[in-house]
Amino acid sequence: SQKIEQNSEALNIQEGKTATLTCNYTNYSPAYLQWYRQDPGRGPVFLLLIRENEKEKRKERLKVTFDTTLKQSLFHITASQPADSATYLCALDMYSGGGADGLTFGKGTHLIIQP
Amino acid sequence: NAGVTQTPKFQVLKTGQSMTLQCAQDMNHEYMSWYRQDPGMGLRLIHYSVGAGITDQGEVPNGYNVSRSTTEDFPLRLLSAAPSQTSVYFCASSQTGGATEAFFGQGTRLTVV
Numbered sequence: 001s002q003k004i005e006q007n008s009e010a011l012n013i014q015e016g017k018t019a020t021l022t023c024n025y026t027n028y029s030p031a032y033l034q035w036y037r038q039d040p041g042r043g044p045v046f047l048l049l050i051r052e053n054e055k056e057k058r059k060e061r062l063k064v065t066f067d068t069t070l071k072q073s074l075f076h077i078t079a080s081q082p083a084d085s086a087t088y089l090c091a092l093d094m095y096s097g098g099g100a101d102g103l104t105f106g107k108g109t110h111l112i113i114q115p
Numbered sequence: 116n117a118g119v120t121q122t123p124k125f126q127v128l129k130t131g132q133s134m135t136l137q138c139a140q141d142m143n144h145e146y147m148s149w150y151r152q153d154p155g156m157g158l159r160l161i162h163y164s165v166g167a168g169i170t171d172q173g174e175v176p177n178g179y180n181v182s183r184s185t186t187e188d189f190p191l192r193l194l195s196a197a198p199s200q201t202s203v204y205f206c207a208s209s210q211t212g213g214a215t216e217a218f219f220g221q222g223t224r225l226t227v228v
Contacts, residue, residue: 030213031214034216034217043219044158044219049215091213091217093212093213102163102213103148103160106157107155
């Protein structure tokens with residue numbers, strides 16, 4: 001079955017530094033990979049989507065890479081701020097071509113940006 | 116623009132009771148899904164629908180029932196609540212499943228005693 005691993009349950013980063021979160025997956029080759037942010041007591045909020053034929057995608061201070069050979073995605077937040085503290089979830093679709101069979105989520109990484 | 120609306124936000128049930136969690140979206144999305152989120156387990160897919168009249172099971176469907184009579188609504192029914200169903204439930208919608216971003220509701224925190 002599909003397995004997604006996110007690098008650690010918690011990650012502490014000093015304000016201003018770059019936070020790098022890792023998402024590894026096995027047993028499948030997704031066509032799309034997504035990243036979400038979740039704050040306590042709230043639903044996940046979409047951040048970025050990257051396709052299998054894209055190496056990198058950026059949005060403001062966020063950058064996502066997708067290495068289908070390594071079966072890994074990296075999520076970077078540059079110039080991190082305390083407001084970036086949240087849980088970040090990696091998700092991928094279950095079938096190639098963006099099939100509508102649901103997203104599989106990793107357990108998330110709790111990111112803490114310390115002032 | 117309301118997005119995805121879930122009701123209720125909180126619910127306490129006794130073991131054996133049944134109830135329906137409501138989910139509605141106003142974005143005309145074809146794809147809707149239900150997840151449960153438990154500590155240490157992450158989000159797990161319960162049921163999903165690719166359009167009105169079409170539903171299918173996800174990873175953890177047992178004990179839950181769904182129907183999709185309209186594009187807007189996707190209710191989740193607990194047939195006979197069990198303590199193991201204590202969880203936070205999220206409804207989500209998207210245009211085309213994994214190829215597009217999903218919009219989540221604010222969640223329903225359910226406790227079964």
